[in-house]
Each structure stands twice: as C-alpha cells, then as structure tokens.
Amino acid sequence: MQVANISLGKTVKPHIVLTIGDPAGIGPELVLRMLSTPAIAARAQVTLIGNHPALLRAAAVTGLPPLVASDWLHIAQWDRMEQDFTPGVAAKENGNFILESLTLGTRLVTSGQADALCFAPLNKGAMRLGGMQEEDEMRWFANLLNYHGPCGELNILDNLWTARVTSHVALKNVSAMLTPEGVCEGIRTLTEAFRSAGKAHPRIGVCGFNPHNGDNGNYGTEEGDVIAPGMVLAAEQGYPSSGPFPADTIFLRARNGQLDGIVTMYHDQGQIATKLLGFDIGVTVEGGLPIPITTPAHGTAYDIVGQGLAKITAMENAFELACKMAQGRRQS
Structure with a gap:
C-alpha cells in the first residue's frame, strides 16, 4: 500500500484522519456533506482517505462540488483512490478498501502525523469478505495496534x-x-x-x-x-x-x-x-485502545445509497468527539 508522505505539522487545531468507510455505502455522501460545512474547517485539520469515483457519485447526489485540497484539508493519494465500486453491494473489493484505509489511518495516528481517527460507516460482511477474521472492527483494531489490554465498544448518545x-x-x-x-x-x-x-x-x-x-x-x-x-x-x-x-x-x-x-x-x-x-445521532467509540477512534453508530444503509436521504448528524457527532478526544490526548 503506497501513500504520499503527509506532514502538516503541529497546529492548535486537532488533526483528524477521516475515512469514507465503505465506498459502496452512504459514507461518501456523509463525508462530502460534512466537509462542505464551514464549521469543519474552523474545527480541525483533516486528512481524508477517500475514493474518487465514490466521492464524485456523492457530489452528483448531493449537488455539492467535489472536494479539493486546501490549507485545512489534505486528500491522501493512495493505491485505491481511483478504484471503482458497485454502490449498495457488500463485496470483497470494498472489504479490502475498508481494511486498507483503516490501516493507513491508524498508522498516521500512531506515527504522530495525526491525533485521532474518525471513519464513516462500515459493513462487517464486506470486511469479512476482504479478510477480517475477528468478530468485529474493535478486535481488528486491537490486533492491528498489537494491543492486548482491556477494550470495548462504547456507544455515545449526546x-x-x-x-x-x-x-x-x-x-x-x-x-x-x-x-x-x-x-x-x-x-x-x-x-x-x-x-x-x-x-x-x-x-x-x-x-x-x-x-x-x-x-x-x-x-x-x-x-x-x-x-x-x-x-x-x-x-x-x-x-x-x-x-x-x-x-x-x-x-x-x-x-x-x-x-x-x-x-x-x-x-x-x-x-x-x-x-x-x-x-x-449516536456515535461509537473504540474504547480502551491506545488511540482515539470514533464512528457513527449506524450502518452503511445500502438501501438508500444514491438517494440523498442519509442524515449527517451522527457523522458530525463522531467527528466532534474525535476532536475532543484528540485534544485530551494532546494534553495528556
């Protein structure tokens, strides 16, 4: 897996790695809509791990312009940036994408290039087709981080x-x-x-x-x-x-x-x-791990992909919590 070196330096704002989750789900729509709100630029530095075809489809659905890099938004260029996926289908290909994007995001945080990881909804079936052997992403993250201490999913509702x-x-x-x-x-x-x-x-x-x-x-x-x-x-x-x-x-x-x-x-x-x-509005936190990791508590909603119906509140809440935990991590 290849990716350009990312170094935005230390800033007052937290630096969040954001992934689109499952490229076949509503994640690209959620991420595009959220990053198009002015408040995000003021809240954090963002490194986006995404997929060009999926984000272009999201732009067509939402009526928003495609994302472009800026002083606060870095778009990672990596191996699966141009790969296309069939919307609304759990397949090995998008499972591979999910696992590799989360691996990349985790490494950016553990290497000190970012403070926290936030990801859009995943599909466990696709992840298992893509090679995940663990019962869920919580245990997958623990293995990736070589962490053997206590951990567990936390659900946050306001x-x-x-x-x-x-x-x-x-x-x-x-x-x-x-x-x-x-x-x-x-x-x-x-x-x-x-x-x-x-x-x-x-x-x-x-x-x-x-x-x-x-x-x-x-x-x-x-x-x-x-x-x-x-x-x-x-x-x-x-x-x-x-x-x-x-x-x-x-x-x-x-x-x-x-x-x-x-x-x-x-x-x-x-x-x-x-x-x-x-x-x-709910958020899931991968609690107890060495780095902050957050995500919306709902799933990929394959049945409404491309219809412009996905609500972004949980995605916004997950991002805000990642920012708070990132700031707490810096202070500690």
Whole structure:
C-alpha cells in the first residue's frame, strides 16, 4: 500500500484522519456533506482517505462540488483512490478498501502525523469478505495496534455514554462469559473514555442481567455473584459506580439526569435503548485502545445509497468527539 508522505505539522487545531468507510455505502455522501460545512474547517485539520469515483457519485447526489485540497484539508493519494465500486453491494473489493484505509489511518495516528481517527460507516460482511477474521472492527483494531489490554465498544448518545461487558456473541453464551474482572473492565473503560473527553468524575451506573435484577435470586444470581463483586473491584481501582440496576429501568435514570454512563452486560441490552432514543445521532467509540477512534453508530444503509436521504448528524457527532478526544490526548 503506497501513500504520499503527509506532514502538516503541529497546529492548535486537532488533526483528524477521516475515512469514507465503505465506498459502496452512504459514507461518501456523509463525508462530502460534512466537509462542505464551514464549521469543519474552523474545527480541525483533516486528512481524508477517500475514493474518487465514490466521492464524485456523492457530489452528483448531493449537488455539492467535489472536494479539493486546501490549507485545512489534505486528500491522501493512495493505491485505491481511483478504484471503482458497485454502490449498495457488500463485496470483497470494498472489504479490502475498508481494511486498507483503516490501516493507513491508524498508522498516521500512531506515527504522530495525526491525533485521532474518525471513519464513516462500515459493513462487517464486506470486511469479512476482504479478510477480517475477528468478530468485529474493535478486535481488528486491537490486533492491528498489537494491543492486548482491556477494550470495548462504547456507544455515545449526546450526554449518555454506554459500554458493555460482552459484545458480538450469541446470547446463550453471555452468562458464562460474565466475570467480575469483565465488569470491572467495562466500568474502567467507560470512565477512562469520559476522562479523555474532559469529564473527570462521570456518574456510572451498572446494569443487572436478569429480569428484575434476579429478584433476590429467584430469576438468577449473576447480580450478586458476578456484577456486584466487579463493581467493588472497580471501586478499589479508583472507578466508582452505582447499581446494579434492573435493565428495564436503568435508562430511565439516565434520561432523568441521574447517570452519565451505563455499563450493560450484553449487546442488545444497551443498543435497543440507545437506538430507540436516538438512532440518527449516536456515535461509537473504540474504547480502551491506545488511540482515539470514533464512528457513527449506524450502518452503511445500502438501501438508500444514491438517494440523498442519509442524515449527517451522527457523522458530525463522531467527528466532534474525535476532536475532543484528540485534544485530551494532546494534553495528556
């Protein structure tokens, strides 16, 4: 993979590497619309890892002019810049593009040429066709970075942040995978992410696992056997939390302003609530990794590619959070 050397120097503004994600999805449209807003130029230096044919299609759909390099926008020239892709199709070719663009973006951050990575939506099916062996991009990033410490996806919805102890696994396997150490890691990862974005003392709530929090052991004992000990372990390490609270009411506490973040036990326990509260605005953070990485929480939306219907709010939120985390990284 070849790319021109990029060196924009240190500036007051954060330097964000931005990729278009899946070139066959809505990512090119989102990125073009976002970069066409004046606020972005004032907010950050940007290195764009994109694809010429996909961005030209996005320009035709949105009615916006094609992107050109400027004093704040550098457009990376790399091997897949001119390759064409079939819109709305998950294929090996766009999977290769996704993985190689993320690899390039990660290297620009780890080498010190940029401060954070933000990417438009990906398609896991295409990524697996392109060679990804891991369960998701979170684990793929960890392997790429040779990072073996605790990490996990965080979902951000305005002022509500969520983490989960288990992620992309079968629901029947969740109970056996819950451990006090895993609960502790979820609390720690979420707290550290808050701190990296400038919130020193987040109020973290922890979700129970069973109906009605197990009803004193009548419906399960994970709350007392696993979750509570994990909370104690986290508190001993300097990461306090409250709970565990029943899964069907904990998000009401957050909505009422009592919590800043929630640690859930499995994927849909938090995803259903956050996507119901704000599907078009949510952000995913690859929490715990050595570098800041953010993306919209929604997918590639193959069914609306080329129709001009894609909303950019989540993309803008992901970019802004990347900027905040980049600034926190510089300060630390």
